[in-house]
Amino acid sequence: MSHHAEHTVTVDAPVDLVWDVLVDVEGYSRIFPPTREVNLLEESEAHQVARLHVDVGGEIQSWVSRRDIDRRRHVIAYRQLETAPIVGRMGGEWRALPLDADHTQLVLTHDFAAREPVDGKVAGRFTFEEADAMLRAAVERNSVADLNAVKTEAEHRVERTAVA
């Protein structure tokens, strides 16, 4: 069972400023509270590979994410190369679309599936239906939180620029 989800928020900041927040993957531990640590494993102009350590409901989980970076279109396509315990597949895009000089439509998409069960269990603990429901709920919750984290950081940077 494969899912596709799209979430969006309007950011009161220019697209270049939103983009700066998105590409700074090492800064994610500052702006997304559940992200405890990010280790950049590879980097070029067009891609990043990073290991993320994230608090998932009180338990620190870790996965490796590849991000392909399209600077012209302001799109980052991400996919987990090594997934968290209940995740079979997780990928999607961050998109920063200019609305006008001062506003950006920020979009986050997810394409995902829970992990296939082994001996009837996912991660040794859950039925496939449970893992699927947990994952859908997490994507819903995290989408809203992640979009708002980028929005808040970008809008703070606008305020700091205005004051400076």
Place this chain on the structure above:
Amino acid sequence: MSHHAEHTVTVDAPVDLVWDVLVDVEGYSRIFPPTREVNLLEESEAHQVARLHVDVGGEIQSWVSRRDIDRRRHVIAYRQLETAPIVGRMGGEWRALPLDADHTQLVLTHDFAAREPVDGKVAGRFTFEEADAMLRAAVERNSVADLNAVKTEAEHRVERTAVA
């Protein structure tokens, strides 16, 4: 209690084609099943005023909507001039943002509030909390349905163009 909501979907069609679907308000009765009839009351290059007759849970309701049309940015700002019975305020934007030559990010936003109660009741029947919950649920449901209706229609037009 005022609410803001944003919903989005990726459309596999060029922005100009999505835009044609959005501006054709008289065509809404064809593509949105609950919309039974649309009467265009005023029209210029930059605006439309239309009366919509819509099936809301089995009951035909009617309201008048003004749409301000920004063709350059592909944005339509709408607001109800005369609202449905439980609605105090309803407005927002349709935004069609080009992702590339063949794909469009379609966004629908809502800014809304339930109608203030008179003698403790909204529309003579509901508490404010009930009206507020009904309206929030309707916005959630209709956003998904309306985005998908535009997506489906625009993608059909791409197929017809490809076949022609």
